[in-house]
Amino acid sequence: MTKEEIILKLTTIVKPYVQNEEGFLKMSEETDFINDLEINSANLVDIILDVEDEFKIEIDNDSMEKMLSVKATVAVIQEKMNV
Amino acid sequence: MYNIGNDIVDLNVAKTQSNWQRKGFLEKQFTMYEQNEILNADNPFLKVWLFWSMKEAAYKCYMQQHKKRFFAPKKFLCKIVSTTKGNVILEDEIFYINYIISDTYIYAVATKKNDVKMVSNSFFVEKNTALTKIINTKLLSYFSEDIQLKKNRLGIPYLFKKDKKLPISISKTHHGNYGAFAFSL
Numbered sequence: 001m002t003k004e005e006i007i008l009k010l011t012t013i014v015k016p017y018v019q020n021e022e023g024f025l026k027m028s029e030e031t032d033f034i035n036d037l038e039i040n041s042a043n044l045v046d047i048i049l050d051v052e053d054e055f056k057i058e059i060d061n062d063s064m065e066k067m068l069s070v071k072a073t074v075a076v077i078q079e080k081m082n083v
Numbered sequence: 084m085y086n087i088g089n090d091i092v093d094l095n096v097a098k099t100q101s102n103w104q105r106k107g108f109l110e111k112q113f114t115m116y117e118q119n120e121i122l123n124a125d126n127p128f129l130k131v132w133l134f135w136s137m138k139e140a141a142y143k144c145y146m147q148q149h150k151k152r153f154f155a156p157k158k159f160l161c162k163i164v165s166t167t168k169g170n171v172i173l174e175d176e177i178f179y180i181n182y183i184i185s186d187t188y189i190y191a192v193a194t195k196k197n198d199v200k201m202v203s204n205s206f207f208v209e210k211n212t213a214l215t216k217i218i219n220t221k222l223l224s225y226f227s228e229d230i231q232l233k234k235n236r237l238g239i240p241y242l243f244k245k246d247k248k249l250p251i252s253i254s255k256t257h258h259g260n261y262g263a264f265a266f267s268l
Contacts, residue, residue: 035238040258042092042101042135044154049107064111065155 001081003029006055006074013050017043031070044068057081085267087252088143088178088193090136091205093259094129095187103131112138112156120163132189133169133182134161140193141171141178143254147239148195188261192254205263218255218262225266 011027018024019038023031033039033047048067052059057080059067066072103109109118109131117134124130138159146152160172169180171193179198182191183205190205202225208214219232231243232253242249253266 040100041139041154042097045108045111045156046101046105048111049105052107061155061157065153068152068154 003074003078006077007070009054010051010070010073010077013054014039014047017047027070029071029074033068033070047073051077055081084250084252085194085196085199086144086147087199087201087254087265087267088140088145088147089203089254089256089263089265090139090143090191091256091258091261091263092132092136092189093187093261094132094189096259097132098128103128114157114160117161129184129189133163133184133191136189136191137161137169137171137180137182137193139256140180140191140254141173144178144193144195145173145176146237147252147254150237150239152237188258190261190263192265194267200268201265202268203263203265205261207260208257208262210260214257214262215255218257218264221262222253222255222264222266 007029014037017039020036023036023038031037033044034041048059048064051073055077057077059076059080063076067076109121113121113134121127121130138156138161141159158173161169163169167181169182171178171180178193178195180191180193182189192203204221208217223230223232226242229244232240233243234240240253240255242251242253251266253264255264
């Protein structure tokens, strides 16, 4: 799966949790879930569970720790899918 | 200056925004001890959000000091001490928590020292109003008119007088119909 395909799927996953629509329209690799999309931190767990389901991967605590941005999340997904 | 962190949970919003009974939800963010406390509580839903707000308040307090962002709720170990107090332990650091559970919201404030002198205020805000603006106005009403509120790139708020940063630790939070701020004296 290419980076672009991953970001596309990720966009669908985060959409229901987004509080800042303007930030969502501009969503890119540089987007930060909390600062740019104003996602409630309690919903970060939902995003992580959704990512596990969608990409059929398991995200350990160390990887989860980094998943505050699109870039970091894509890197975790790529790493787990290539194992 | 004592660092401070706070977090508010609107319980009506929490009911619809998150499903704590979702598979994996508890396991990803709560320790075995906390999961047991939640599952054996009279009201597991309230326990979930009390622990969550304690962890979040402690994280904000930690972040102010260490200027580091991460998402590791399971590393913050919660313990309830009384009906208004608790502790959160992160590695070798302890955070002292004061909390309120009302019928409609949960509010937690974390500090690094017990009984830090502070101003802490939580309030209801009507739907469809500019919540952030209201919180900022209420917070700034405690200070003189030339004091400004700014955020750094980590999202940590600071008070400025002209271009000088004031040595006051502040924390802001909002969720649903509730907003709150706290600052140490």
